[in-house]
Amino acid sequence: MNDRHPDRPAAPRRGLALLTLCLAVLVAQVDMAVVNLGTRPIGEHFRAGVTALQWVVDGYNLAYAVLLLTGGLLADLYGRRRIFMLGAAVFTGATVLCAAATSVWMLVAGRALAGLGAALLMPASLAIVRVVWQDARERGRVLGIWAACNGLAMAIGAPLGGVLIHRFGWRGIFLAVLPFSLAALLLARPSIPESSDPRGRSLDAGAQLAGGLALGALAFAAIESHEAPRVAIAALAVALAAFVLFVRIEGRRGATALVPLDLFGLPAFRAAMIATAGMTFGMYGLLFLLPLHWQQAGLLDATRAGLALIPMALLFVALSPFSGRIVAQLGARAVSCAGVAVIAGGLLLVALGAGHASIAWAEAGLALAGLGMGLATGPLMAEAVGAVDAARSGTAGSLINVARIAGATIGVAALGAFYAMAGGGAAGLRCAMLAGAAVQAGCAASAWRTARPR
Incomplete structure (x- = not known):
């Protein structure tokens, strides 16, 4: 598939496409906001310690950081709509897994899977905006609405989480986002045109590993900075070494790189x-x-x-x-x-x-x-x-x-x-x-x- 110049959808479909993209952003951001409020009841339910609860929150962040570069490249290689839908499907499945978790570590696994879904969703959503709204002024308006969803998630996340936990228990915070992630998945095919452009690029395994290690070690250093500063310093050193390796690999690959350095x-x-x-x-x-x-x-x-x-x-x-x-x-x-x-x-x-x-x-x-x-x-x-x-x-x-x-x-x-x-x-x-x-x-x-x- 190499639809370098996809047809722009008609105006009604473009409105539906924007709604679909906004739903995905809103779901991902609200999910992050409400989980922070659920750590106490989750800990009481599973009799989990602070470390396990920290990973309920940070398992998402770590997976998201490690896989973010991969998500963007996959969208360019195999289709932005396809990867967007894959991300929505993974996120939906992860939400079900979290709601049905029978142990705290099963919940952590579900949160990490949700991070994978977000790493596919977020870059693909921005790429779709770039392809569908080609006029710069119109694209600016659309991205303003896209950005407003982040603020809306901040506004409703904490109050919504408190109500859901009070009325339905901690599992309610995951089940509440399920209809919206399903809606984003189902609306994507009829509203978003497919597009891709490999242009001789490949998955670039060495850069994937180095880039993922750099971002993951950076996130891990932040996670451990308060509880284990020595571990955090070691992780930061790993992140810096991996970043240097990543730049060397990408410099040799030129325009076919995972991250073409000429962008900078x-x-x-x-x-x-x-x-x-x-x-x-x-x-x-x-x-x-x-x-x-x-x-x-x-x-x-x-x-x-x-x-x-x-x-x-x-x-x-x-x-x-x-x-x-x-x-x-x-x-x-x-x-x-x-x-x-x-x-x-x-x-x-x-x-x-x-x-x-x-x-x-x-x-x-x-x-x-x-x-x-x-x-x-x-x-x-x-x-x-x-x-x-x-x-x-x-x-x-x-x-x-x-x-x-x-x-x-x-x-x-x-x-x-x-x-x-x-x-x-x-x-x-x-x-x-x-x-x-x-x-x-x-x-x-x-x-x-x-x-x-x-």
């Missing part, structure tokens, strides 16, 4: 990678530390901490659909870099409010962070997939997701370390947020310079 010679693509990594570095560090600080300081319990995050998510959802229109007026470079800088401003406000009895400063910072995410997320995805040929859209989709997960993984680990080194509490939060704001501002400035017209 494209200023817009390189800038999108830098800004995306910076964006998730600060955001995920914020979302990890702020609820933790609220609960440890006795300001809010877990339920109220989840509710306090909703205004940020709603601002993200409200602004994202209009980001394409804003880009049309101001340009992608200005909007995406400004969005990352606005998030940095939000982290600064949280730092200034650390130690206050009121959460007003933190809420103002979260509002800025939500606005920044709404401004930046869609344009950054559009820049990444729009900077490359449609033939490489799956690879571009996987790489921008690599930037997202790498930034998030390093951000949680690094800002968590700053928090701990400063003794936790208000001082720890202030130190971590200042560090996160500095990194984000630096990434925004670097992306601005990188993407400047030549």
Whole structure:
């Protein structure tokens, strides 16, 4: 199969295609959000320790990180719709396995399988957007809606998880997403045109192993950074060595590589990678530390901490659909870099409010962070997939997701370390947020310079 120039579907089918893609993104993100709330009842049901429960959450993240590059290449080689449907089917099966788990390690296996499904779904969904919506302005609008689904998942994930656990037990959090993943699977064939473009490329086994090892070891280092720092340092060393090997392998393969290195010679693509990594570095560090600080300081319990995050998510959802229109007026470079800088401003406000009895400063910072995410997320995805040929859209989709997960993984680990080194509490939060704001501002400035017209 080599449909290099697929027919664009008619307008009604394109609307259905967008709904299908949004369902997949929403399902994957909500699933991640609600599982965090289910760890306590899962632990009580299986009498599981902290380590096992940590892997219930992180088994998904690790599998996703290891297989992300593979998912993007498979979409380009064998068909974006086919791999999207395969990802939806795997995710659906994994959800059933999780809901039916009879042991905690069976649940961990189901979560890892869900990570595989997401690694196939996410790059394929971005590649499909690149192929179906070929006009840059229209693609920007579509990716704004696609990005809004991430914010919607943040907004509904915590409250939905709490209700489901209260009414149906922990198995309900998995069964609730099943109808939506099935809908995405069933709607894909009639709404999404098939496309692929191998162009002499292959699965590139050596690069697959090296790239997967680099991403997996990086994720593992973040997972173990708090409980086993020496293990984390060793894993980080493995990640760096694997990354060097990966670059050497890809440099020799040239245009047929798993990740053709000439993509990074494209200023817009390189800038999108830098800004995306910076964006998730600060955001995920914020979302990890702020609820933790609220609960440890006795300001809010877990339920109220989840509710306090909703205004940020709603601002993200409200602004994202209009980001394409804003880009049309101001340009992608200005909007995406400004969005990352606005998030940095939000982290600064949280730092200034650390130690206050009121959460007003933190809420103002979260509002800025939500606005920044709404401004930046869609344009950054559009820049990444729009900077490359449609033939490489799956690879571009996987790489921008690599930037997202790498930034998030390093951000949680690094800002968590700053928090701990400063003794936790208000001082720890202030130190971590200042560090996160500095990194984000630096990434925004670097992306601005990188993407400047030549």
